[in-house]
Amino acid sequence: MSMLEIQSLEANYGSRKVLKGLSMTVEEGEVLALIGPNGSGKTTLIRSASGALPWVSGCVLANGQDISRLTEQQRARLISVVPQARDLPDAFPVRQTVLLGRTPYLGWLGVAEAGDRHKVEWALERTGTHALAERRIGELSGGEQQRVLLARALAQETPIMLLDEPTAHLDLHHQSGLLQLVKQLAVEGKKAVLMALHDLNLAALYADRVALLVEGELVSLGKPEDVLKKEILEPAFQVPIAVITHPVYGTPLILPDGRP
Amino acid sequence: MKSTLKPLVLNIALLALAFLLSVSFGSVGIPLPSLLRLTIGSLTGLTFNLDWSETFAAIFYQIRLPHTLLVALTGASLAGSGAAYQGLFRNPLADPYLIGAASGAGLGAIIAMSTSLTSSLLGSFAIPAAAFVGSMVTVMVVYVLSRTGRIVSTTTLILAGVAMSSFTTAMTSILMIGAQGEVRRALSWLLGGSVSGGWQPVIVALPYMIFSLGALGLLGHVLNVLQFGDEQASQLGMPVERARIVVIVAASLATAAAVSFSGIIGFIGLIVPHIARILWGPDYRGLIPLSVLGGATALLLADLVARLVLAPEVLPVGIITALAGAPFFIWVLRRSK
Numbered sequence: 001m002s003m004l005e006i007q008s009l010e011a012n013y014g015s016r017k018v019l020k021g022l023s024m025t026v027e028e029g030e031v032l033a034l035i036g037p038n039g040s041g042k043t044t045l046i047r048s049a050s051g052a053l054p055w056v057s058g059c060v061l062a063n064g065q066d067i068s069r070l071t072e073q074q075r076a077r078l079i080s081v082v083p084q085a086r087d088l089p090d091a092f093p094v095r096q097t098v099l100l101g102r103t104p105y106l107g108w109l110g111v112a113e114a115g116d117r118h119k120v121e122w123a124l125e126r127t128g129t130h131a132l133a134e135r136r137i138g139e140l141s142g143g144e145q146q147r148v149l150l151a152r153a154l155a156q157e158t159p160i161m162l163l164d165e166p167t168a169h170l171d172l173h174h175q176s177g178l179l180q181l182v183k184q185l186a187v188e189g190k191k192a193v194l195m196a197l198h199d200l201n202l203a204a205l206y207a208d209r210v211a212l213l214v215e216g217e218l219v220s221l222g223k224p225e226d227v228l229k230k231e232i233l234e235p236a237f238q239v240p241i242a243v244i245t246h247p248v249y250g251t252p253l254i255l256p257d258g259r260p
Numbered sequence: 261m262k263s264t265l266k267p268l269v270l271n272i273a274l275l276a277l278a279f280l281l282s283v284s285f286g287s288v289g290i291p292l293p294s295l296l297r298l299t300i301g302s303l304t305g306l307t308f309n310l311d312w313s314e315t316f317a318a319i320f321y322q323i324r325l326p327h328t329l330l331v332a333l334t335g336a337s338l339a340g341s342g343a344a345y346q347g348l349f350r351n352p353l354a355d356p357y358l359i360g361a362a363s364g365a366g367l368g369a370i371i372a373m374s375t376s377l378t379s380s381l382l383g384s385f386a387i388p389a390a391a392f393v394g395s396m397v398t399v400m401v402v403y404v405l406s407r408t409g410r411i412v413s414t415t416t417l418i419l420a421g422v423a424m425s426s427f428t429t430a431m432t433s434i435l436m437i438g439a440q441g442e443v444r445r446a447l448s449w450l451l452g453g454s455v456s457g458g459w460q461p462v463i464v465a466l467p468y469m470i471f472s473l474g475a476l477g478l479l480g481h482v483l484n485v486l487q488f489g490d491e492q493a494s495q496l497g498m499p500v501e502r503a504r505i506v507v508i509v510a511a512s513l514a515t516a517a518a519v520s521f522s523g524i525i526g527f528i529g530l531i532v533p534h535i536a537r538i539l540w541g542p543d544y545r546g547l548i549p550l551s552v553l554g555g556a557t558a559l560l561l562a563d564l565v566a567r568l569v570l571a572p573e574v575l576p577v578g579i580i581t582a583l584a585g586a587p588f589f590i591w592v593l594r595r596s597k
Contacts, residue, residue, distance in 0.1 A: 052491045076497025083495075089350075089487040091542040096484070103485055104497030110481020110545070156496070 001064055003028050003192035004049070004079075004160050009058035011041075011048050018044045020216040021058065026192040028159070031183055033197045033207035035227075037237050040213040042196035046164045049194065050081045062160055076104035080153035082163040085145035090138025094148050097137055098123055101155030123154040127181065143174035150178070154185065161186070163195035167202060175199070179206040204228050204251040212236055228252040264546035267539065271553035275332070278560040282328040283320065285564060290316050290324065326459045330521060331563045331577070332556040333462070333469050335528055337518040338362075339555020340473050341511040342529020343536070343548050347483035348507045349403070351417055352537070352592060355530035356515040359417065360398040360424035362526070365512075365519035367428040368394020370435045388468050391516035398424050399512055461521040468517035473552055475510040480545030483507065487542070525559070525578045527585020532558050534592060 002025035011019040018041050026032045034042040047053035049060050051067050060067045062078040070078070080101070088097075101123065102116040112120075124130040127147045137145055146166055153161055163182065167175040183206050186193045197203045203210050204224040212220040212227055214236045220227045230243045233254065240258035245251070280299075284292050294316065338356055345354040345361070356362045372390035405420035485498045486507075494500050518525070533551040540550055559577065562584070566575040 047491070050495050052494050072494055072499045073497040076495060079495070081492070081495040083492055087489050089542060091537070092484075092487065093541070093543075096543060100485055100488070100496055103481075106481065108482060109478055110484070152496075 002026060002061075003063055004194060005061040005064075006045070006049060007059050007061070009045070009048060009055055009060065011044055011053060011055040013044070018216050019048065019055070022213070022216070022218050023058075024211055024218065024221060026160070026194050028190045028192055029187050030208045031186050031193040031195065031206060032209050032211060033195055033203040034211050034213060035197055035200055035203050036213035036219075039215075041216040042213055043164055044216075045213070046081070046162050046194065046196050050079055050162050051075050052081075073104045076156065076158070078158055079160045079162060080156035080158040082146070082149045082153045082161065082166055084164050084168060085142055085149060088137050088145065090136060092137050093133070094129060094135050094137055094140070095120065095124065095133040097148055098129075098133075098151045098155050101152040104156065119157065120155050123151040126154060126185070127151040142169035143171070143178070146170065146174075146178060147181075150181070154189075159190070160192045160194075163193065165196050165198055167197070167199060175202060176205075182206070200228060200233070200254045204246070204253065205249060225252055228254060264540065264543070264550070267536075267546070267550055268553070271550055271557065275553050275557045275560075278557045278564075279328060279332065282331065282560045282564055283324045286319070286324060286567060288315070288319055290320060295320075322458060326462045328560065329462050330465065331559050333465055334518045334522040334525065335532075335555040335557070335559025335562075336473060336552045337469050337514040337555070338525060338529040339532035339558070340476050340548060340552040341514040341518075342555075343533035343544070343551040344476050344479065344483065344507055344511040344514075345399070345529070346533055347486060347544050347547075348504060348511070349406070349417060350487060350489070352534060353530065353589075354417065355527065356395075356511075356518075357524065357526035357529060358425075358589075359402050359421040360428060361395045361512060361515045362519050362524045363425045363428040363432070364398025365391035365395035365516040366524050367398075367432045367435075368392065368516065369520050370432050374435055374438070385464055388464065388517045388520040391520045392468075392513050394428070395516045395519070396508060396512040398428060399508055403508070465517050465521050468513060472510050472513035472517065475506075476514065476548050477552070479507055479510065480543070480548050483544035483548075487544075523576070523578060525581055527581045527589065528555055528559055528562075530592070531585055531588050534588075 004026040006022060006024050008021045008023050009019050010017065010021050022045060024032065034045060036042055044053065048055045062075070065078070067075050067079070098120050099112060099116070102112060102119065103110070105116065106112060124133055127150050129144065129147050129151050132140060132144060132148065137148060140148065150166070166178055166182070170178065179202055182193060182195070185191060197207070207224060209222060210224050210227040211218060212232065219236055220232050228243060229252070230241060233241055233243070239256065242255045242257040244253050244255065246253045280292065280295060284290050284295050341361070342355045345356060345359060346352055348354070349359070369387050369391040371394070372387045402417070402420045402424050406416040482498065482503045485493045485496055486500070486503065488496070490500045532554040533547060536547055536550040536554055540546060559581070562580040563577045566577040566580045569575060
């Protein structure tokens, strides 16, 4: 049984169809990257799979359970989300933000036990945000905020983790650092990771499999070297590209083509 | 939570001081030393040789003590509900007065008053209940109107609040003109000044306020999670709709209890949580209790000014809070841009 199973999912924004019957599965310890042009439905799929956005038809199974039948609390014990770092309450301290990851285990009063605090410290340590623990999230850089949100998702201790463009505003160093960490966490924690990713080369390097979405439809799904091909990507992104082989890792490397 | 202990102690000390000042000062001053000896005496069981006349005793027990208690409870309720509304709306300008909760409560209370039910003690419990309904309906309407997409913007919040305030105030005026005998009483009440009437309002208000403030005090974690927006709150395992309703019910109950007995007093619910947030941070588990204590202190001091500034004339305390609060509001508005 797959950890995360998405079955013929259809979702709308108003009357516009954004997801047109998508199916895919993510296994334990696997990172599946969602790629595709802007507006192809990557973020919508992440939001739907998290349960935050209602869908029209189809279903999402987390560890075999239909998430639309779970309470928020039950769902949050199975699925954690690393959202894009925006709309954050600036004045909140980092440690307390990470502690909110324990919400599904705390009840309404939010009384944290020693075990909860221990897991928070571990998550801070693991994501390299321990030194930031006393700072306010509003003071941090985009990359640091992203890692704090990753720590919060880690503290949530879920078998499934969803990430929405985690590298969107990061520089090169932080991009690879964050994705390496995500990959390690997936393997160590036997987590099923589904993430929307803008950068095809990062997907090639850090994802076990890649799913290409175009206008809400799944165009191609498979290993990076099987999906990230000129004849698949060119029609999807409608831009001439060249695909070469990464000199160190042997993974596909996508370059823009068609200089005037 | 370690860091909230110190401000908590500080706030309790300030409140005790404001309480003593409030009981001491007035048209007849009760000397502070006698008051202190009385307090210490009744706390420890020791008897002092008191210079405590029958007049002092009557003023103290029949007028000053219930008045001070009601003012403190009103301030606590307004600031506690203000802090909760700010958390709910994710906006530092939410305040029971500005978002229409207070005027909605006023309308509800006037409706209850203008019916003949409310002359008995049992009936006087109906006033806060009606105020509660009025306040909750108003807040829900403002909430729905001001939510554009994922967050509540300041512009739409203030606009919706002003619109609903004006509407409910207009309805209140119509009812007041209709109910001839009640007009005088209702008018001074509405201006936020008639904090008087001995022990009865205290006894009626107390259960409402203790229940609602107690509930708000327990909602700190829920409000913390809601600060990250509905979507993240839901992904963190919070049943957002239910949590929101619980917050609205508790905050509106506190507002309604305050308005029912003290009228519409503005800005306490805005200023106090704001200062508490600046001084002691955004954690609602600390912010709600600190706002409750600070609100009691602030309204006691405002009430003291209202009673002393034109003595023996007593100003409605709402005038003092508005005089101090409106400039503060403008400052916050400019800062939050």
